[in-house]
Amino acid sequence: MSIHTTASRQSTGSRESRQSRTGPGRRASSWLRRTAAPRAARVRQALPRLGDQLLALLACAVLAPVLACRALVALAVTGRCLDRMAQVGCQGRRFERLYFSGDHAGRGLASLFNVVRGEIALVGPTPRSLADSAPAWRAEVLATRPGLVSPADAQRRVAIDHEGEQSVLRAHLQRESVRGNAGVLVRSLISRALYGEQDFATPERLSFFGVDVQNVTMDAAVDWIDARTREAGPVFVPFVNPHCLNIAHTDDEYRAILQTSPYVLPDGIGLRVGCRMKRQRLVGNVNGTDLFPRLCERLAASGKGLFLLGAAEGVAQTVADNMQARYPGLNVAGARDGFFNDEEESRVIDEINASGAAVLLVAMGVPRQERWIARNLERLQVPVCMGVGGLFDFYSGNIPRAPLWLREVGLEWTWRLLQEPGRMWRRYLVGNPLFILRVRRELRAADR
Numbered sequence: 001m002s003i004h005t006t007a008s009r010q011s012t013g014s015r016e017s018r019q020s021r022t023g024p025g026r027r028a029s030s031w032l033r034r035t036a037a038p039r040a041a042r043v044r045q046a047l048p049r050l051g052d053q054l055l056a057l058l059a060c061a062v063l064a065p066v067l068a069c070r071a072l073v074a075l076a077v078t079g080r081c082l083d084r085m086a087q088v089g090c091q092g093r094r095f096e097r098l099y100f101s102g103d104h105a106g107r108g109l110a111s112l113f114n115v116v117r118g119e120i121a122l123v124g125p126t127p128r129s130l131a132d133s134a135p136a137w138r139a140e141v142l143a144t145r146p147g148l149v150s151p152a153d154a155q156r157r158v159a160i161d162h163e164g165e166q167s168v169l170r171a172h173l174q175r176e177s178v179r180g181n182a183g184v185l186v187r188s189l190i191s192r193a194l195y196g197e198q199d200f201a202t203p204e205r206l207s208f209f210g211v212d213v214q215n216v217t218m219d220a221a222v223d224w225i226d227a228r229t230r231e232a233g234p235v236f237v238p239f240v241n242p243h244c245l246n247i248a249h250t251d252d253e254y255r256a257i258l259q260t261s262p263y264v265l266p267d268g269i270g271l272r273v274g275c276r277m278k279r280q281r282l283v284g285n286v287n288g289t290d291l292f293p294r295l296c297e298r299l300a301a302s303g304k305g306l307f308l309l310g311a312a313e314g315v316a317q318t319v320a321d322n323m324q325a326r327y328p329g330l331n332v333a334g335a336r337d338g339f340f341n342d343e344e345e346s347r348v349i350d351e352i353n354a355s356g357a358a359v360l361l362v363a364m365g366v367p368r369q370e371r372w373i374a375r376n377l378e379r380l381q382v383p384v385c386m387g388v389g390g391l392f393d394f395y396s397g398n399i400p401r402a403p404l405w406l407r408e409v410g411l412e413w414t415w416r417l418l419q420e421p422g423r424m425w426r427r428y429l430v431g432n433p434l435f436i437l438r439v440r441r442e443l444r445a446a447d448r
Contacts, residue, residue, distance in 0.1 A: 052115055053118060056113075056115035057116055060113070070100050070106045070110075074101035077104070080101050082098050082099065082101060082110055083099045083101050085097045086130050089120065090146070097111055097127060098110040098111055099111065108148075111148055115148060118145075119145075120145055120148055121145040121146070121147045123149055123176075123185065124144050124147025124148075125165070125169050126146065126147070126152075144169075150165060151165075151172040151184050152168040152169065153192075154190070154409065158408060159272055159285035160407055162290055191410070195269075200281040203280060208271075208439065209245055209248055211240060211245060211248055211259060211264060213240060213266050213271070214265055214286075215280075215282065215283050216284060216286065217283050217286075218286050218294065220284075221286045222295055222298055225384055226298050226302070228384050229302075229304050231383060234378075234380045234382050234383060235261075235385070236261045236386075236387075238257075238258060238387050239264075239267040239287065239386075239387065240266065241266075241271065242268060242274070242432055242435035243427050244258075244267075244367075245438075246431050246434055246435055253371070254370060257370050258370070265291075266282060266284070266285065267286065270413075270432060271285070272285065273436065277439050288389065288391045289391060292323075292388070296323050296330050297327055299331065299358070300329040300330040300331075303331060304331065304357075305331045305357035305359075306330065306331065306358070306361070307361070307382065308320055308334070308335040309335075309336060309364075310362050310369065311363050311393065312337055314337070316336060318396040318397070320332040322396065322397070333356055333357040334352065334355040334357065336351070349376055352381075353380065357382050358384065359382065359385075360380065360384070360385045362385065362386065363387075363388050363392045365389060369388075373385045373387060402415030414428075417429075
């Protein structure tokens with residue numbers, strides 16, 4: 001009897017315990033948790049939109065006189081204040097983006113009203129027209145409100161948008177914040193003011209001081225180099241920036257070496273400035289620092305060899321180790337420093353030829369590396385030989401790369417100046433203004 005009573009009590013207690021765990025209070029708590037999560041998610045999604053609307057309202061209030069004047073100009077010139085363009089917004093919804101009528105400055109300011117209405121964000125993917133329904137863009141357009149500016153706008157204006165807008169957008173969304181959006185807006189405005197282009201011509205080749213430079217994208221340059229590795233006979237592919245062109249302006253031998261190359265690549269924001277002065281559009285800033293990893297990726301896929309020559313002892317080998325870890329399968333056929341005398345030169349060339357490399361990168365500084373390649377080009381059995389300056393120092397970790405936000409406003413050179421002021425001050429503080437002056441003189445001479 002005692003045993004039965006005890007068991008009955010335990011059974012009763014167990015039922016009561018289960019009822020307490022699954023009773024009305026427990027069910028209510030569970031329901032609150034289930035509903036709270038979606039509500040919190042909706043609040044998190046609504047906050048950026050609300051913040052954009054408040055900032056847009058503030059901007060409209062501050063710019064009210066400007067907006068009114070621009071509307072009056074549009075009305076006087078075209079007979080209407082606003083133009084409307086049908087575009088695709090978040091979740092595929094159609095909306096009409098507003099522009100002030102006419103081709104005068106400030107046409108896009110009317111799009112602030114779209115931000116106030118919640119149709120577009122301050123920062124987001126580039127809005128797409130109804131006719132542009134490319135599948136590659138569909139996911140981003142449906143998931144995110146289009147933006148007044150895109151995270152890739154500044155990169156596009158300084159010609160460093162090598163990753164493409166979709167990749168830049170994904171990276172931005174992963175770390176999106178109010179501060180980050182404000183930074184994108186500021187950088188976009190700065191790049192628009194400094195490097196914005198109008199209806200500029202886009203020639204296949206650019207010319208500075210008698211040196212022809214390819215006007216190509218980064219992808220096109222990598223494709224050309226990759227195709228050239230399949231051909232016999234060596235070819236010299238140099239990079240040129242304002243510093244190189246300043247040397248070429250006064251050094252006849254160096255200029256002649258550059259003129260013999262079939263494929264000279266544009267390197268640096270200075271060429272962007274020079275092109276704008278000539279009312280020409282630079283398609284891409286094909287600098288060696290950004291091209292190198294793409295070239296390694298292509299070589300790793302094809303199995304072709306890479307030889308690294310230059311810099312101080314051990315630096316080239318460190319670069320080789322780093323890039324092989326980053327791109328498994330990359331065949332670094334050889335790596336050695338650039339400090340050897342004339343007697344050792346033949347042995348170095350034999351080592352390069354015996355490696356079977358398809359691409360040789362020479363990092364000896366301008367113009368020494370170009371002279372070395374030109375002098376030994378006929379002896380080298382490497383399809384593509386490139387002079388890459390201080391590239392190895394970046395990829396060995398000796399010198400850090402400038403932050404992306406500095407590159408987006410065209411101020412990477414200030415970072416280099418801070419890193420090596422004793423070596424770089426003359427190149428940038430004297431050389432950059434000198435380059436602009438020489439381009440201006442070249443323009444005046446062409447107008448005569």
